[in-house]
Amino acid sequence: MEFGLSQDQLLLDNSVRKFLSAEVPLDAIRSLAAGEGSDASVWRGLADMGLAGVLIPEAHGGAEMGMLDAVVIAEALGYAACPGPFLSTAVMASYLLKEAGATDSLARMATGEYRVGIAFSDVIGAHKGQVTESDSKLSGQSLFAFDAEADAYLVALADGQVLMIEASEVTRTPLTTIDKTRSVCELTFDASPACLVTDDMALLKQTIVRGRAVQAADTLGAAQYMLDQAVAYSLERKQFNRVVGSFQAVKHMCAEMASQLEPSRAFVWYAGHAFDEVTADAAATACHAKAHLAEVGQFVAKTSTEVHGGMGFTDLLGLHYWFKRIGFNRQLLGSPEAVRHEAAVLQGLCE
Amino acid sequence: MDLTYGAEYDVFREEVKAFIREHKHRQPQPGDGFRSQALKDWQSALIEHGYHSRTVPRDYGGYGAEPDIIKSRIISEEFAAERVHRGFNGQGVTMLTPVLLEMGTEEQKQTFVAPTIKADIIWCQGYSEPGAGSDLASLTTKAELDGEEWVINGQKIWTSTAHHADWMFCLVRTEPDAPKHLGISFLLFRMDTPGIEIRPLVDMTGDANFNEVFFTDVRVPKHQIVGERGQGWQVANAVLGHERSSLATPDAATIRLNGVKRLMREERISGQPIIDNAIFRDRLMKLEGRVLAMQYNDMRLLSAKINRNQDVRLAKMIVKLIGTELRHEIECLGIDVMGEIGLSYGDNPHVKGLGSWQYQYMFYLGLIIGGGTSQIQKNIISERGLGMPKEPKMSVAEKAVKGA
Numbered sequence: 001m002e003f004g005l006s007q008d009q010l011l012l013d014n015s016v017r018k019f020l021s022a023e024v025p026l027d028a029i030r031s032l033a034a035g036e037g038s039d040a041s042v043w044r045g046l047a048d049m050g051l052a053g054v055l056i057p058e059a060h061g062g063a064e065m066g067m068l069d070a071v072v073i074a075e076a077l078g079y080a081a082c083p084g085p086f087l088s089t090a091v092m093a094s095y096l097l098k099e100a101g102a103t104d105s106l107a108r109m110a111t112g113e114y115r116v117g118i119a120f121s122d123v124i125g126a127h128k129g130q131v132t133e134s135d136s137k138l139s140g141q142s143l144f145a146f147d148a149e150a151d152a153y154l155v156a157l158a159d160g161q162v163l164m165i166e167a168s169e170v171t172r173t174p175l176t177t178i179d180k181t182r183s184v185c186e187l188t189f190d191a192s193p194a195c196l197v198t199d200d201m202a203l204l205k206q207t208i209v210r211g212r213a214v215q216a217a218d219t220l221g222a223a224q225y226m227l228d229q230a231v232a233y234s235l236e237r238k239q240f241n242r243v244v245g246s247f248q249a250v251k252h253m254c255a256e257m258a259s260q261l262e263p264s265r266a267f268v269w270y271a272g273h274a275f276d277e278v279t280a281d282a283a284a285t286a287c288h289a290k291a292h293l294a295e296v297g298q299f300v301a302k303t304s305t306e307v308h309g310g311m312g313f314t315d316l317l318g319l320h321y322w323f324k325r326i327g328f329n330r331q332l333l334g335s336p337e338a339v340r341h342e343a344a345v346l347q348g349l350c351e
Numbered sequence: 352m353d354l355t356y357g358a359e360y361d362v363f364r365e366e367v368k369a370f371i372r373e374h375k376h377r378q379p380q381p382g383d384g385f386r387s388q389a390l391k392d393w394q395s396a397l398i399e400h401g402y403h404s405r406t407v408p409r410d411y412g413g414y415g416a417e418p419d420i421i422k423s424r425i426i427s428e429e430f431a432a433e434r435v436h437r438g439f440n441g442q443g444v445t446m447l448t449p450v451l452l453e454m455g456t457e458e459q460k461q462t463f464v465a466p467t468i469k470a471d472i473i474w475c476q477g478y479s480e481p482g483a484g485s486d487l488a489s490l491t492t493k494a495e496l497d498g499e500e501w502v503i504n505g506q507k508i509w510t511s512t513a514h515h516a517d518w519m520f521c522l523v524r525t526e527p528d529a530p531k532h533l534g535i536s537f538l539l540f541r542m543d544t545p546g547i548e549i550r551p552l553v554d555m556t557g558d559a560n561f562n563e564v565f566f567t568d569v570r571v572p573k574h575q576i577v578g579e580r581g582q583g584w585q586v587a588n589a590v591l592g593h594e595r596s597s598l599a600t601p602d603a604a605t606i607r608l609n610g611v612k613r614l615m616r617e618e619r620i621s622g623q624p625i626i627d628n629a630i631f632r633d634r635l636m637k638l639e640g641r642v643l644a645m646q647y648n649d650m651r652l653l654s655a656k657i658n659r660n661q662d663v664r665l666a667k668m669i670v671k672l673i674g675t676e677l678r679h680e681i682e683c684l685g686i687d688v689m690g691e692i693g694l695s696y697g698d699n700p701h702v703k704g705l706g707s708w709q710y711q712y713m714f715y716l717g718l719i720i721g722g723g724t725s726q727i728q729k730n731i732i733s734e735r736g737l738g739m740p741k742e743p744k745m746s747v748a749e750k751a752v753k754g755a
Contacts, residue, residue, distance in 0.1 A: 001421055002353045003647075003654035004661050068352055231737050246740040251733035258732055259669040266647035266666070273352045285643070292640035340636035341629075349616070349626055349635075 020080035033180030039083035047112025060106035071272030078221025100198040117150030138189035148183035160201030163194035179328035212290035219297040226304035287343040291336040297326040404468040412465025443474030477521030494523040503569040513562040535583035540571040599674020601645040672728035682712035
């Protein structure tokens with residue numbers, strides 16, 4: 001019995017974090033947020049380490065690892081507020097295409113050269129029933145498709161069909177959100193030719209809950225960064241001739257953050273592991289993990305900012321990028337209330 | 352990540368199941384107190400088969416097994432699944448016995464361990480004092496040596512089971528001139544020793560779960576000390592570490608949460624099943640998420656006992672704080688979903704579900720405070736877990752100004 005990360009997973013975690021601290025400094029996040037540069041080189045670097053193909057079979061050039069590995073990677077990406085299409089291309093699209101047997105694009109996805117975005121707002125989110133299909137041609141709109149630089153999109157319809165469409169066939173309008181480390185857009189279809197990937201609603205749902213587990217891990221990483229920063233700042237900043245971290249009020253804020261984050265770590269690991277071991281509770285666990293991390297993340301984001309005092313509110317420290325990332329994760333793929341409702345449905349407490 | 356226990360444990364699990372099948376009918380019934388013959392017989396049967404005092408050496412009346420975390424876990428799982436009585440586990444069993452085995456003299460082990468685990472001697476713990484709560488080491492109950500006897504004077508408070516106990520293990524100040532942590536000793540004495548007065552302390556639940564204990568010239572044989580003079584603080588700390596985490600087990604939280612779930616599915620308020628109320632359902636799901644987090648945290652702690660290279664210090668430190676607060680909120684939901692019915696208490700015939708929601712709601716507030724308050728837990732977490740500085744000591748000048 002061993003509940004924890006394997007030696008391989010610890011090595012993976014270590015190498016991803018080392019790469020990110022070198023390649024994604026705060027300046028890089030600032031440039032990207034200002035609309036300068038792109039995340040292409042970072043994504044290529046991550047792909048070279050095998051991360052883009054984490055769930056893709058070796059036969060298609062992937063690393064063929066598991067969901068727990070994906071969770072470990074996502075936690076590191078969240079810690080660094082790293083941009084890029086890990087959630088969309090490496091997790092959700094890779095899983096869905098592989099399971100549907102639509103393997104043509106997988107090899108190019110594994111190398112990082114081909115990005116497949118997710119446009120599921122017809123099924124989840126606040127824009128249901130806005131896309132129609134006729135003769136494999138799509139019409140209507142999909143909101144909050146991620147990311148905005150994808151080469152193609154998987155578009156889900158309310159009846160469970162998922163179609164793949166090349167980016168060149170759609171009109172893309174970038175949407176500004178609070179989180180500049182992620183890009184989302186509105187897709188407009190006008191009898192745009194697409195290709196049916198699956199009509200299996202169960203597979204679509206399995207894809208969504210996997211995305212949720214990975215998002216929970218991203219929030220965990222981002223929140224851990226904010227706690228670490230809060231503790232470090234409180235040990236530097238002096239008022240009344242003392243470091244503010246020696247005041248009990250501040251210490252208790254940090255203790256409360258740590259107390260909520262530490263069990264969340266075990267939770268997120270389990271959520272990833274549950275998919276690898278095909279346990280019956282995997283989907284409900286992923287929903288619970290996403291909702292739980294949304295709440296814990298929100299608490300940590302607020303509390304850490306407060307520990308930083310006025311500096312936390314400024315742009316100078318850049319702490320707000322993590323605050324916003326946590327806020328973004330809270331809503332995308334379902335608000336905490338929405339996913340808790342699903343957890344209740346999955347155990348038969350309601351319809 | 353490997354959450355299986357391994358095939359070699361399947362045989363053991365079958366043994367436990369077989370024991371439960373054969374012996375379950377002999378377990379104590381509600382109303383059988385810890386002095387009852389039924390409990391003592393059950394306790395003996397559990398020890399004989401290794402389901403109580405499993406790792407206590409045979410020489411001292413235990414089962415004498417090598418420590419095996421997974422086997423202990425399997426026993427817990429099977430007993431919980433069949434709702435089988437775990438035997439008597441008072442403070443003498445859970446807290447004093449490990450201390451005696453580690454720090455007691457051979458004579459003390461021979462004298463006390465076997466009767467303690469068989470529930471022939473019931474113990475109470477004399478730690479807290481009116482002036483020494485969170486700052487326990489400032490305790491002032493003193494013991495002075497007079498010939499071959501300690502003479503104890505002072506007062507203890509929060510002494511659970513004092514009115515039932517045969518013996519007390521107690522912290523007293525024996526070295527008044529030493530620094531506060533180094534002046535304490537750990538004494539054992541009978542509760543019927545002349546000079547001991549017990550007064551029940553009625554708490555907000557209406558019960559007297561605790562007592563005050565007063566000592567006036569209580570004379571105790573000199574050799575009834577565990578460890579050396581002045582070492583009592585180390586002895587007490589080893590024990591307190593155990594107490595904290597056992598106050599808030601996620602398994603118990605899961606049982607209560609399932610109780611709320613059952614209540615919400617089975618009961619109707621104004622004709623509507625409670626579970627159909629989206630607001631209450633969301634509160635239930637929110638709590639379920641928090642309970643799951645603590646369950647997986649607990650699995651991680653279990654794993655770290657087996658795989659010694661895993662660092663779980665922080666994961667362990669937070670259990671008492673989060674676990675007791677969580678439990679308080681679970682009980683609160685059990686009350687809230689019933690509205691006015693939730694006010695029912697004691698013998699009120701309208702009490703629903705597992706009942707006792709109000710009682711547990713109050714009792715867990717007591718546990719948030721007891722065993723190291725939530726605020727003390729946060730000090731420990733920030734200082735030992737996050738490396739933040741201790742509260743600076745007041746200077747002599749400041750003390751003079753504040754009249755300390």
